[in-house]
Amino acid sequence: xxxxxxxxxxxxxxxxxxxxxxxxxxxxxxxxxxxxxxxxxxxxxxxxxxxxxxxxxxxxxxxxxxxxxxxxxxxxxxxxxxxxxxxxxxxxxxxxxxxxxxxxxxxxxxxxxxxxxx
Numbered sequence: 001x002x003x004x005x006x007x008x009x010x011x012x013x014x015x016x017x018x019x020x021x022x023x024x025x026x027x028x029x030x031x032x033x034x035x036x037x038x039x040x041x042x043x044x045x046x047x048x049x050x051x052x053x054x055x056x057x058x059x060x061x062x063x064x065x066x067x068x069x070x071x072x073x074x075x076x077x078x079x080x081x082x083x084x085x086x087x088x089x090x091x092x093x094x095x096x097x098x099x100x101x102x103x104x105x106x107x108x109x110x111x112x113x114x115x116x117x118x
Contacts, residue, residue: 025052
């Protein structure tokens, strides 16, 4: 039986946001992908974002490791997150992530079919 354990001491690498994704400030995002599903349908990793605000449309579950932010769901009530917060997002409800203190999270993300195939 193959091992399902992944031990990673990866440092997230900065990447460019999509045009229009940043809605306030100049947030810098970084990602360290530490696992990919064999069929490419999901990924797990560590993600960081410096203060600012960005639009997000992912389906993911994550736990905040450090930092503070507010999640503002489209048409819903904002809620604050901090270390220890567990969050589930669905791509059907876009959100704005307003980062107050650099956020670091561990995540599991389901990819859209066109993302997984490409």
